[in-house]
Amino acid sequence: MNPDRLMQVILAPVISEKGTFVGDLNNQVPFRVAADATKPEIKAAAELLFNAKVDSVQVVNVKGKSKRFGRTMGRRRNWKKAYVCFAPGQEINFVGPQA
Template structure:
């Protein structure tokens, strides 16, 4: 796995009420990832970017809903989410500045 690929695997952290509850309860962090990202790639990317130790990775694929936008029928995009479990004592702080 090249560093260029690992830097592109994680798209964005998911910051919602559910993800903060999971972070507090299970020491997990949720990320939106590329559609073709694998569990070992996600683990390596999180360890590279945030300098933490990852225990496990769970991946979830969600299909985009068909929705109406005015008189047009559209479709939301498909998403792939990764729930990353951190080893005890590890923590990711999104508020800190990345150098």
């Protein structure tokens, strides 16, 4: 797989109460990923970015909410979320190396 493509697959971690609960319970981390990303791409990207072994990946397509913009109804964009399950004993660091 192309390393340039893998660097664009994972967009951001999803920081929420549910995400923290799932992370503590199942050693999973939720990420916002590119809409056209596949499970093997997400797994390879997580292993490349965090230097940790990935056990499995679950993917969820999140529907955009309907919202009002003044008088007109609009819709937020649909997006894709991936729950990445890391191997036991693997830990990732979002901050990076400390100076």
